[in-house]
Amino acid sequence: GGFVGGGGSSGSWIPEAKCGVPCTVAVARFKIRMCRREFREYYFSRIVVDMAKTLHGLLNPCIAMQFTGSNCMTQIVPYTDRKWADIATPQVLAKFDEVEFMLDGHPTRRLLEGTVWPISAFSLDRPYELIPCGMSFTTYPLKKGVTLEMWNGLYTNEIVKLLSSEFGILWLFSAVDIAAEDGPVGVVSALYLCEEAAQMVQPKIGEVLKRMGCLELMRGLPYERTVGKGWTLRTPLAAPGS
Numbered sequence: 513g514g515f516v517g518g519g520g521s522s523g524s525w526i527p528e529a530k531c532g533v534p535c536t537v538a539v540a541r542f543k544i545r546m547c548r549r550e551f552r553e554y555y556f557s558r559i560v561v562d563m564a565k566t567l568h569g570l571l572n573p574c575i576a577m578q579f580t581g582s583n584c585m586t587q588i589v590p591y592t593d594r595k596w597a598d599i600a601t602p603q604v605l606a607k608f609d610e611v612e613f614m615l616d617g618h619p620t621r622r623l624l625e626g627t628v629w630p631i632s633a634f635s636l637d638r639p640y641e642l643i644p645c646g647m648s649f650t651t652y653p654l655k656k657g658v659t660l661e662m663w664n665g666l667y668t669n670e671i672v673k674l675l676s677s678e679f680g681i682l683w684l685f686s687a688v689d690i691a692a693e694d695g696p697v698g699v700v701s702a703l704y705l706c707e708e709a710a711q712m713v714q715p716k717i718g719e720v721l722k723r724m725g726c727l728e729l730m731r732g733l734p735y736e737r738t739v740g741k742g743w744t745l746r747t748p749l750a751a752p753g754s
Contacts, residue, residue: 531629531669531672532627532628532629532664532667532672532684533571533627533628533629533630534625534626534627535571535590535591535592535593535625535626535627535628536590536591536592536593536594536596536597536623536624536625536626537588537589537590537591537597537623537624537625537626537628537685537687538587538588538589538591538597538600538604538621538622538623539586539587539588539621539622539623539624539699540586540587540588540589540604540608540619540620540621540622541584541585541586541587541619541620542584542585542586542587542615542619543583543584543615543616543617543619544582544583544584544585544614544615544616545583545614545615545616548579548582548583550614551585551611551614552579554611554614555585555611555614556642556743558610558611559607559610559611560575560577560642560745561640561642561745562607563575563589563603563604563607564640564745564747565640565747566603567589567596567600567603567604568596568599568600569591569592569593569595569596569597569599569600570589570590570591570592570596570747571590571591571592571628571630572630572633572634572746572747572749573630573634573643573683573703573744573745573746574589574590574745574746574747575587575588575589575744575745576588576589576647576683576685576701576703576742576743576744577647577742577743577744578647578648578649578701578738578739578740578741578742579740579741579742580649580738580739580740581740583616584738586647586649586701586738588649588685588701589604590628590685594623594625597623598623601621604621605621608621622689624687624688624689624699625660625687625688626660626664626685626686626687626688626699627664627667627685627686627687628683628684628685629667629672629683629684629685630683631672631676631681631682631683631684632682632683632703633746633749634682634744634746635749637745637746639745639746639747639748639749640745640746640747641745642743642744642745643743643744643745643746644706644741644742644743645682645703645704645705645706645742645743645744646703646704646705646706646707646708646709646710646711646739646740646741646742647701647702647703647704647707647710647739647740647741647742647744648700648701648702648704648710648713648737648738648739649699649700649701649737649738650698650699650700650701650735650736650737650738651689651697651698651699651700651735651736652697652698652699652700652726652730652735653694653695653697653730653731653732653735654688654695654696654697654698654729654730654731655695655696655729655730655731656695656696656731657696658688658696658698658729659688659690659696660687660688660690662729663686663688663698663726663729664686664687664688666724666725666726666729667684667686667724671720671723671724672684674720675702675720678716679702679704679709679713679716680704680705680709681702681703681704682702682703682704682705683702683703683744684700684701684702684703685699685700685701685702686698686699686700687699687700695731698726698729698730703742703744704742707739707740707741707742710739710740710742711739714737714739717737
């Protein structure tokens with residue numbers, strides 16, 4: 513049978529073309545030992561732009577990063593498919609080694625199958641130039657047996673349009689970590705114009721989850737949502753018609 517869509521009408525449900533792009537995403541999480549600003553400046557100048565220029569199979573925007581608190585960073589890198597994410601692994605781990613002296617332990621990096629909705633092309637920003645934004649990163653505990661197709665099937669075109677128009681979301685990513693220790697976990701991240709915009713969404717998330725039908729797939733509350741100052745960047749956009 514079909515999935516329960518958030519904005520569906522009555523009667524038989526017909527799957528529609530999604531505006532989302534299937535992908536493989538590398539989610540890396542860092543604990544920073546040294547001053548966040550010092551780490552950020554070093555990482556941005558020595559690591560991120562080089563990754564954007566040398567890794568293959570990246571989607572646009574190609575890297576999104578969130579800083580939370582004084583010592584945590586989450587980095588998301590979407591690839592067109594698993595092959596490119598696997599090929600990039602040695603190069604990315606070598607880059608992580610370059611900042612090891614600034615970290616508390618080694619960063620984690622997980623490859624997840626998911627979908628991105630590139631709502632904004634960031635066409636007014638220069639390629640490989642860091643774009644300040646707000647970023648959220650949320651994990652939802654899911655019931656045993658919930659699959660990526662079940663979870664991402666709730667992100668209908670109507671729901672994505674709602675999130676964009678009501679919350680001002682510029683980019684959205686959703687996946688399911690089926691290998692999580694306590695059971696499957698929904699992983700959702702979004703970019704906003706600024707950190708304050710990402711924070712203002714918080715009181716309305718419960719209503720969105722209910723409208724989408726997410727609560728039926730979740731094994732309980734609470735979910736964990738972190739919001740922080742973010743940055744993203746893009747590679748050159750393809751020419752029209754190419």
